[in-house]
Amino acid sequence: MRPTYNKRNGTLYPVNYTTKDASKRESFDIIRIPFTRYKPKYHHPENWLIHYSYKWQILGQASLEEVRTLIGLEIQKDSCELKLLGNSDKLISYEDLQSPLLRSSLAMINLEVLEWEIKYNSKNKKTSKCLLRLCSSLCYLQITDSV
Numbered sequence: 336m337r338p339t340y341n342k343r344n345g346t347l348y349p350v351n352y353t354t355k356d357a358s359k360r361e362s363f364d365i366i367r368i369p370f371t372r373y374k375p376k377y378h379h380p381e382n383w384l385i386h387y388s389y390k391w392q393i394l395g396q397a398s399l400e401e402v403r404t405l406i407g408l409e410i411q412k413d414s415c416e417l418k419l420l421g422n423s424d425k426l427i428s429y430e431d432l433q434s435p436l437l438r439s440s441l442a443m444i445n446l447e448v449l450e451w452e453i454k455y456n457s458k459n460k461k462t463s464k465c466l467l468r469l470c471s472s473l474c475y476l477q478i479t480d481s482v
Contacts, residue, residue, distance in 0.1 A: 336370075336381055336383050337379060337381040337382050337383065337441065338351075338352070338368055338370070338383060338385050339374065339379075339382045339383065339384055339385065340384070340385060340387070341384055341387065345374075345376075345379075345382060345384075347385070351385060351387075352391055353390055353391065354366075354390055354391045354392060354393055355390040355391070355392050356393075358393060360391075360393065361396065363396050363397045363398075363399075363402050364393050364395075364396055364397075365393070365394045365395045365396060365397055366391050366392065366393055366394065367391065367392040367394055368383075368385060368391050369385060369386040369389035369390075369391070370383045370384065370385055370386065371384050371385065371386050372384050378440055379440050380438065380439060380440065381439050381440065381441060406443060409442075409443040410443050410444060410445045444469060446467050446468060446469060447467075447468040447469070447471070448466065448467060448468035448473075449465070449466070449467050450465070450466040450467075451463065451464075451465055451466075452464040452465070452466065462477075463477075463478035464476065464477055464478060465478055
């Protein structure tokens with residue numbers, strides 16, 4: 336599940352994820368999030384719209400063992416799937432994103448290799464690429480979000 340807001344790009348701002356008692360969220364917190372409905376997008380099928388006025392509630396904190404178990408299950412599910420985003424190509428076409436919906440745009444994977452390449456092009460613009468090995472296959476991905 337990916338909490339989103341009903342404004343530009345679904346981006347959450349601090350006012351959206353403030354807890355009832357205004358406490359700071361910590362790693363491994365168990366949080367109740369007031370969702371209103373499932374709102375998938377082609378590139379983010381896990382989107383859920385949050386309620387605009389209800390506050391988030393911290394219910395407790397997961398133990399390290401509980402987190403390891405949950406993360407382990409997610410990693411096992413996705414780590415040997417070369418088609419993380421629906422295909423094994425270098426690029427994903429707009430048509431591929433439209434139908435059917437991706438299974439997920441988020442995944443926890445156990446990489447065999449991870450290397451970053453950050454360079455400046457002739458216009459002095461930073462470009463980033465990532466080399467990773469997944470299921471014994473090398474993937475060389477262009478990073479489109481700013482680093």
